[in-house]
Structures are given as structure tokens and as C-alpha cells.
Amino acid sequence: MRKLFPVVMLAALVGAWLYVDTALEANEDLTVIQPLPNAAMSGPSALDQAWFCPTGSRSVGGVADHTVKISNLSAETASTAAVTVLTEAGRGSSSDLEVPPGETISIKASDIDPVTDEDSSELAGLTVQIVGGRSVVSHSVESSAGGCLLSDLVFRNWACQGRFARVHNVDEPLSGRCQR
């Protein structure tokens, strides 16, 4: 019997291990909450940044004239902003703007790519890509009756897939968390 002792002990240990494993499994919390990705503004080391601004009209003097305002927060270097119009037809015209240090400029969608006979889609989104420096982008719709600042509906978390621009999270402001 003495010679069997180690083998019996080993078998008992394996049995105990199976029991512990089963007990641990039973107590395991099945809901694992993964931290959600944070869509906060990138820091000053960012190479370039892009914003998607939905959506307003692009005809001159339209009902909701879509305008973006770009502020360069840097006190020393100018930044370059590429503003592109997105319509139902896809990417429209684009305009490169230089934003001097510490200044804010604004531009309307109708200034870049107004409604034409060939492309009559009234609604237009805008993308703003800024290379270099730290900047803030806000956009607004304006009409003869007044204007509305839409600064809390400016997103960086977006994608341009084929003809359509897709916003990941319409309900969440810039500083919020992105959920899918």
C-alpha cells in the first residue's frame, strides 16, 4: 500500500483540483464590462486632426446656411485647414485655408461648393482636416431668421465610407464616450 500512496495522493489532488475549478466557474461573474474607448480630443502631439460636421444647407442664402468656424489655439504657428463638402453625391469640392496663430476664421459650405444644376443636393456635411497645431472646430447653421451654434455636435469620431459619411455616435458630445 505504501508504494501506491504517491499515486493515490496525486489522484486525490487532481480530484480536488477539478472541484475547485468547478466552484470557481460557478462564482464567475459572466458580465465582463470592458472599458469603452475614449473619444477625447487628442493632445498637442497630434500630427493632424479631422472633424465631421453634420449638416446644413449649401445654397447661398439657404434655409440653414452651413458654416464652420476654425480657431487656431497656437500663439506661434499658423495651421492649414482643409474643408471638404460632403453631399449625397459624395465628396464635393475642398478648400485649403490658412488659420493664423490665435485667430478664428469661418467659412460657409456654399462658399466652397455651392448648389449647381448638376448637383442639386441641398444638404451638406463638412469635414475639416487640420494639419499642425492645436485647433478647435465648431459649426453652425444660419438663416435670415438667425443662427444656431452647433458646437456640441462636432465629432471627430466618424468615417467616410464610399458615398456616405457615418457618424458613430450622434447622441454623445465630443468629450463623451463612444459606444457601439
Place this chain on the structure above:
Amino acid sequence: MSTQQPGTINTATHTNSADVDIPAVVAVVVAKDPGVWFEDMLYSLAEQDYENLSVLVVDAGSENPVAERIAVALPEAYIHRIAGDPGWSVAANQALELVSGSPFLMFCHDDVVLERSCVSTMMAELYKSNAAVVGPKMVEWDDPRRILQVGVSSDRFGVVVEQVDRGEFDQQQYDSPRDIFCVPGGVQLVRADLLSAIGGFDEGISFIGEDLDLCWRAHAVGARVRIVPKAKAKHIESADQKVTSGFRRRLQTRHRLRSVIANTSGLSRFSTIPMAVVLIVLEGLYALFNGRRKHAREVLSAIPWNIARWGSARQRSKQLKRIRKLSDAEVRRKQLGGSAQLSQFWREKFEAGQSRVDSVLTSASSRTDSASAFHSLIVFGVVMVILILASRSILTSSYNVFGQIPAMGNSLGLIREWLGGWRSAGTGGEANAPLAYLFLGTLRSFFFFAPGLFDRLLLFGPLLIGYWGSSRIARPYGSPRIGSIVGALYVLNPVVFSIMRAGRWDSLIIWCSLPFMLTSLLKLMNVEPFAERQDAEDNFFAPRTLPVRIVRFGFLVTAVATFAPSAVVVAVFMALALMAVSVSNVRAFRGLFGAAVSAVIVPAVLLLPWSFDVISNFSWSWLTGSKSSEAAELSALDILVFRSTDFAAAGDVFALNVSTQTLAVAGAVLPVFAFASALLSKAKPSHAMFSGFALFVLTSLGLWIESQDLLPYDLPATESLMAMSAVGLLLVIASAAGDFELSFGRSVSRTRYIVPAITAVGLLLVFSGGVTMASSGRWAMPETPRRSTAEALFASRIVDESEVETTGRILWLGEPSVIPVDTYPTPGGIEFAISNAQVDVRNKWVPGPVGGGSGVARHLDLAYEGGTSSLGSLIASYGIDYVVVSEQIARNYKTNPVDRRLEAALERQLDLQLDKSGNDDFTIYRNIASGGVASALANFTDAESTTALDQLEVDLASNPVASREVSGRPGRWQIEVPEDQAVYVALSENNFSVGGVRSEASVGFDGMMVLEPGPEGTVELDYGFSFLRTLSLLAQFLLISTAIVVAQTRKGAER
């Protein structure tokens, strides 16, 4: 006492008759305490039919003076006695002073007997051929029908090589006189003037080697050395009886090195002398590893001995230089090429290898009863049938590799990639290719008639090796039946199914090598019945020293790690697990510790220079390898029954006909057998059995702890560790079953009948599991792997007439297990890889970023952190056309989702366009900012872009340029350049030669190449062959050769 005493011998007075002008010959016999044969020797001289022969006997300090014996046997001989023992050469050189007027001297040992016509025949030939040194055929003393020597040859290092097999029957087959490099010292007939000119025998050489030295010098002065086989002399070789083999070896080594120093000249001495020293050092090291320290001392002592006598050797060299007629190269042409010592050594090793194969082939059936052999044959047959059925589609129909299975490309290209130092992986660049490329490329070349067969064997071959290795665990127990049973348990284990189904080739290699590693470690531990056996004919039990065993283990790990680098971690784990049960056995503990160290050091050294890349880019996750894409969360029960993947999922998808539960049951057989056999065994549990249990317990525990997320670092792939657990249990079964078979014949208990019945039932369960595995005919592998989908990305690209066909690259993102190429992490931890359009084996075994890989990693991290929305523009600089996100290894396989934040980061990029034109195998982004590998630059200032910010402004997409990599020529590109435009080429500008219509290139963004503006046409880019790489490969060859030699050595083996 009528013998003549010292004085000058004037041979003129000995001309027999005035009318016969026969040249005088003086036979110089150097005698030193000669044996009873001495009188015979003298009589043979007296009876020579040569009429003008005198005899001078130089008594070199014999304890019993020989004068009286000479007076009786040859009274007319002259005697000259020297006090003390000055050595043979000094004694022989006395003739130069004592003899005058004789044009020929014949130097004889005191233990030869010359045939009556010996001298006359030699003289006739000497005159006929105008030779300076001649000698007779030497035959055995006791049986003159057997030949001893017909001259000898030598290599440039002074190593003597016999011209005939000693003891060969003399059938006059060698009787034509011919030129030879050296006439052996037993009888040498020499022209006296030549002897005097070359300074006589080298007095620094007491005896052994003086004959070679003399002939070497004779050749150097343009003299002819010939053997005259029709002249015969018997030789007793009494010197062999007077000195030990060790003393003889010591003198041989010393004197041959001295001859090399004294007789080589010019520039060649700067190569020949160091090489001769290296050979001596290698011989010494070899002896040391064999545990023959005395042998090592004997040969290594030649070096200090010669250093101490350097002056006299150089003096002889200078003396020779003054009269030298032939250059060293001309003399060398008369010698043997290469190293005779190495040639002989390898010949011996080859013969040893042959006998080893014989022992493997014959041992299974020769030592056992016929019933055992018959049972083993049945089990083996069933296993083979199951394996063939399970692989039938792979073996017979079209077969697409996937997962980790190497996708073979151009064999010659692979070999060139290994040789040249250019790696096609990543963005292409200077890096060291693994040795695996050489092996795979070379072996596949042999299958030129059916390369597909080789690709199939890459998968099927390891299964057979695994069976052989596992049945070998039972070999010391002497029962083929046990061997075949443990083989079946191992090969039909469900872990094999998990490995094959997920294309885990690396794990398959480790799986098939683990039984060999275990036996190697058990032999190293010297535990019964794996301990060495003195005088064992079977190589399995060959006695070897501990250092040799440690090197052997390291060598085995190296061989496996060449193909599966995680073998290093697995081997260390195995050695440490066995150490846990060897604490009380100091020898075993020490050996296992050495083995653990050796498993790291030996591969690191032998796989240089590739291992240098591994170390300099060290990543633990890369070394341990990826987990299986199909890995399931493991419970303790899963670990016990070897269920690493969800068998049911495979069953649903691939319509396995038999319930997949049989797999789990088959997996349970192994632990049940192990515990049952240990309980039923009558003997006390052995060290081997404890070792087996230790492997099982510690490996299972490790897997379980990892599954509970309690380990800070990843372990190697689950299947590899499960395989280790399985071999542990096999050892337990073999150990217990071996004991049972021993006591089987004597047993009268019911156990005698129960155990075979239980074994048969267990085997049936295992076979039924095997049938489940075999039901799909392809191990439930996918029929259309995703690798081909990725390759089709470029192939399906529609090119308009206005467009140029460009070459581009793919950036792979996702879990390492689902990407068909080797990934490595960015500093931020994103796993990525870059490949070109051909996703093949050239992207395997890539330990770190190649070429611009580091730059891509930086940009990926930047995008991930939200620092850019122009990732496409940034990675366009590296020629990346597509970003492919992979989540599954194949359709219907488990989804391994990528980090959602990474996915969001990709979607944010303005210049990456989701490609919906292909298929849903991957998420594919097309890089609209890329122009492929080469693009013409619109502005001259674009070439000066050095920062990422600058590079964003560079338009690479608008002017793509046609480019192609020359097939099978790594590092060779052809670029069609437009007129007067600089061309950006996404290749690291390093060691490239630029030919064709452009000749200059400058460094662009991140080290990439910019071709200067020039005429339109084709530019040839060719990566230069690196001299450093060649040197390092040569060093690797030497290291591996040395390791092979060391690994083959037996304890105390003489050679």
C-alpha cells in the same frame, strides 16, 4: 669479433671488382635495443644480391650493446655507438659524417627484413626513374602475403594517409612503381647528396614523422620520391610495442606541426600553419567533450612544444628556402587536398550513422517475443490507416495552406534570401533570414518533380515523426507492444485534432519533437531504464559525458526552434518541471539545470545571425507564439481530457459523422490509463514515473493558472503544453506497462487477464476518436483559406489602359493567430504585420520590423491615439496599398474581434476607404493615398521631406510608377521611371546598387529611396551581397558542424 669499429667508411674500397662499376650503397641501420628479430635483419642484408652494399649499424644507446650480435650475424658491418638516446634522426644523421664516397644511403629500422633482391630492385628503379628517394613495399612480418604499406601520402597539415588497407592480401595489385609523397621510414633509399643538401633528418624530430619531413623537403627541392613495390621488406613495427598509443599520438601531433612550420614557405604559411593549429585545437576540444582529457593534453601539448622550438623550425625553413625549387603550391599539388583528418573523421561519423540507422531498424523486432511484435504491427497498422484517412483530402486533392502552415514559394528564392541578407518580409530590408529557409528551400528543391508533395509532407510528415518519437519512449522497456500503444495514444490524442484543424504548424512541430526532448532529458538524468549502458550496441544507450548530453539537448531544441521558436520556452519549461522531482538526485538536477540553460544558449548561438535579430527585437509574445485562434476558455476538465478547442463547433460546421464527444472520451483515455497503470503496477514508482507525473501535473497546473489570468506573462500555445502533459503520461504508462510485462509471465492473479482487456477497450476508444478525426478527410480544415483572398486583392484590381500596374503591400491588423504572417507589436501594443502581395513563408519567422516596419508601427500608434486622420498618407510612404483587419482564420471559424478602439481609429482616417468590392473574409481598407511601391514626385522639394508632417503634403497617389520584384531574386527590383522626375521608392536605401537609366539615389522620408531625376526607362535596383552576412553564415556553418561533432561523441570513444 671481426666487426669493424668506428671510422670513416670509404666505400670506394668496397667496390667488389674493378670491372663492374656498381654504385656503392651503405645501409644505415639505426638500432636501439633490438629484439630477437635483429639477426634476421642482418642476415637479410648479408644476403642481398646487390654487390656493392656496405652496412653501418648505429647503436643509438642500447642498454645491451649490439656489437656481439652483429659480429655473429654480419661480421663485415661497421658499428658506431652513440651514448645515451639522442633519437632516431640524430643517430641516422651520423651517416652523413661517417660515410664518404657512397652516393646512396639506405636507412633501415632494426626490425625490417629485406627480400634478397630488395636493394637491387630499388637501385634499378632509382636509376631508371631518376628518383632521389625510393622505398619498398612493406609486408607483415608474420604473414608476408599481407601488405602493410605501399608508400604513404599526406595532406598539407602533415597528416599521413595510408595508400592501402593494412592487412590486404598481396596479389601484386600494387606492383607498379609510382611517385608517392612519402616513403615510410622502415626502409628509405636516399641519394646522399640530396640528404646532405636538405640538412639530413630533422634532429628536432626524435622519431615518428621524420620520414615525412625528409620526403617533404625532397619534394620542395624538386626531387622525385618513388615507391618500388616489387622490392619487398617485412616489417615487425616494433616501435608500436615499445611506446603507448598516447605517447605515439603526442609525438605524431608535435612532429607534424613542426614539419608544417619547417617546410611551408611564402604566403601560404600564414594560412597553413594557423589552420594546422586550429585542427589540433579542434581535435583537443573534441577529445575534451568525449571525456578524454589525456588525449586532449597529448594533442594540445604540440602547440607549446612547437612554440618553444620555433627558432630551430624556422631555421630549417630558411635553409630549405635557399635551395627550394618548387613553390609551396606546387608541393601541395602532390599532397592530398583538404584535411585528411577531417575527411577521415567524417567518414567514421558516416559509418557510425549507418550503424545507428541499422540499430533503429533492427532493434524493435530483434529483442522481443513474436506476440509483442505482432501486436505492435496491428496497432501501428490501425494508426496509419486512421492517419491516412484523416489526411486523405490533403494528400490527394488540391490543398491550400492556412494558419501557421508555411506557404511555400520559390525554393531557390528562399535559399537566396537566406544567403543574401535581404528579407522580403515587412517593407523589405536588411535582416537575417532564419535557417529554416535554407532547409525548406533545399529540401523542396529535391521535390522539383512534385513540389506539392513536399508541401503535403510538411503536414503529414510530423504526424509520422510524432508516432515514432512517442513509441521510442517505451524503447528502454524492450516491448514493441508498449511502444505502439503509447504511439497510438499520442498520435490519436484530441490535441492533434485541435492542432491540425487550426493550422497550428508550429505547435505540430513542437508536438512531434516533445517525445524526443523527453527521452533526451531522461538520458541526461541517467535514470533507469534510460541510463547509459557500457558497451551498448544500441545507440539509444550510448555512454556520453554530461556536457555532451547537455549539448545534444540544446542541439535538439535548436533543430526544433528553427521551425518553431517557442520550442525554446517549451524545452526550458520541461527541464524545470523535471527538476522539481529531481531535487534529491544531484546528477540529474545538475544535468537538467544545464539542459535548461543549454535550451536557450545553444539555439541562440547556432542560429546566429538570425537569433541576433530575435534578441535585438526581443518580444516575449513573439517567442511564445500566438495562441490558437480556436482556443477555448479552459476548465480543469478540458485540460485533463486535452480539449483545447471547442470540438462541438468543429463538428457542427464540418459535418463530422461521429459524435465529437468521442474525441473527449478518447482524450480521457490517456490520463485514465496512466493512473490505472500506476495503481496496478507491482513495482515501486520509479523516478521515470515520477518525472512523467511531474510533467503532467505542472503543465496542467500552468495551463489552468493561465486560464484564470493569474500569470503576468503568456505561456506557449495551449496545444504545445498539452502535448507536454501527454508525453508525461505516456512515460507513466510506458514505465508501468514495462513493469507489468516483466511480471506478466509470473503472475497468477486476475490482473493478468484484466489489464489486457482494459487496454483493448481503451485502444478501441482511442481508435473511435481517431475515426471521428478522420471523418472529414482533412482534419476539418477549411477548404478556402483566407490567405488566397488577400493575395487576390492585387490580382483582382482592375487596371485601365491609362493606369500603370503597380506593386503594393498589405498592412495586417488583428489577433496574431488569425493573421497568416508573423506579427509583432507596436510600442503601443498593436499587433501588426506587413506583407507584399504574395503572402508566403517569407513572412514567417520575422522577429521584428523589417525595413520601414518601425515607422509604420509609430504611425499606427499615432492613429490609435487619435493623433492623425491621415494614416493612409503616412503608410503610403511604405508602399502600403491595403489595410486588412482579420478576425477569423477562415470562414465559420471562431471570431477573434479586434480592439474596437483600433477599429474606430481606422474608420476615422480620411484616406482609408472601406473596400466593399472584394468579399467579407476581412475588413479591407484601400489606401487612397498610396501609389504602391514607387511613385513619381510632382515637386522636387517632395524628395526632401523628412518629417511626417512634411510627408502629409507629398502626393504619392497621383503618379504611380510601374514596379515589380524580380521573381526568385530577393532584393532585386525593376522600376519604370518617367522622364525628368524624381521617383520615390518605398525600399530602404541601404546597400542598393542602382542600374539602368538612373544611377543615383538619395535618402528620402524615413530612410526610403528617392531616385534622382533623369531619362525615362527601366531602373534596376539590386541589393548588394553583404560580406558581413557571408562571414556570419560561414561562422554559423562552423558552429553547427562543431555542435554536430560534439553531439555525436561517445564517452571514451577513440578515433
